[in-house]
Amino acid sequence: MKYVLEIENVSKLFFGLVAIDNLTIKVKPGQIYGIIGPNGAGKTTLFNCVTGIYKPEKGTIKYKGEDITGMSSYKIAQKGVLRTFQNIRLFKEMSVAENIMAGCHTKSKQKWYHSIIHTPFYKKDNEASWKTVEELMEFFNLTKFALTPVGDLSYGNQRKVEMARALAAKPELLILDEPAAGLNENETIELTNIILKIKEMGLGIMMIEHDMDMVMKLTDYITVINFGKEISQGIPSFVQDDPRVIEAYIGSDDDEDEE
Template sequence: MLLQLNNVFKTFGGIVAINNLSFEVRNNQILGLIGPNGAGKTTVFNCITGIYKPEKGTIYFDGKNITGLKPHVISKLGIARTFQTIRLFPSMSVAENIMAGRHTKCRQTWFDSLIRTPKYFKDEKENWLKIKYYIDLLKLSEYTTSIVSSLPYGLQRKVEIARALASEPKLLILDEPAAGLNNKETQELVDLIYQIKAMGITILLIEHDMDMMMSLAEYIIVMNFGEKIAEGIPSEIQSNPQVIEAYLGSE
């Protein structure tokens, strides 16, 4: 088991955003989290990554209790994410943005970089090789020096995934990665997610594109009003009356 949520509870003012939610993510699984708008999906991701601290419950990652730890500590432990609304450094280049994702991997101290110790050069070389690897993986090589804000939306999404991968996470969390993508870009994203799985990385995914979710996810958790209303393999979820009801009721 890589990730485990036990009775996680989180409110905002009077609103119960997550109500005693428990679920598990197995090693190297592609797990989908679905539910109508406002169900609490992004809040779950924000609790896992340390942006919010749950008021009750625990979150275990890779055998460690990470409940309430700071985001940079959780990121160092091996969780990387992308955001529902793209968050990049808009005035920086593609390469610089991906480099920013590697800061958790740098072992050099200020002293190493000040007097340029052998460790500094070894680290720099390793960093550039890795960044080049993720640039190639995401097919971004012709945009390496492009300023991110000048790129179309679909490419910015790719830069965000490259940046997340650059920290070499055990768990990659994607919040609606297909939102705003066209059909061809969505198909590329599906292929990419399979490639990421083949690299041994575990994937936790929120997605409103049901065709994509049903073909990609190995197991699905369904939320509504902060609660888990169903879980199972895609075929079970598709025929679950409570799930159908939740979606019809939200339209």
């Protein structure tokens, strides 16, 4: 499998306004792919198209060679594309363990009656799921919070729970929407190390992030978008020095002259 995700000539419009303009992006297994750009550039809209929240007006999105364009979100998740959100979405009254367990249900083969009559399949599946939960809590250093309601955790630990829940569904593509948002310096360093460990598992990772130090340390390849259109693409060192990227973020001398 050469690419885990292929976004080909994708465009998305809202009431005639172009949010995504003819984007093409290809993510390899085991690659951390960064999507960066100024606020309002269309980054989250792109992720929403990939995960089935929006359907693009043009182009195709393929996961492991299969066309998933316009497929419903839950089916895309079942196939192995999982995401976190810029604004954390967890079950705040439920414990850490229960939140992570919810991710296991994405790939569960249980039928509704299995849990009622506690079939051998139910017991085996349930035991495997709890083992996954335990392993992920250990991986994210959350074991001591296993029974703690998620709403009582720090923001940084809530971020880790959200990522653990996504990994519980055993994805092959993990999509992170501003994972460092709201984190302090130490939490950001910890998260950076966690993402590198996730990469070692062989997952493809796409991430939106405004922390440029984090982006440059983590990513293997970057696409920069502005007003929904690609303005640069390449390895971090190339993108960082691209005049088009610098202009998009801080403006040009011409802009200053106009003021």
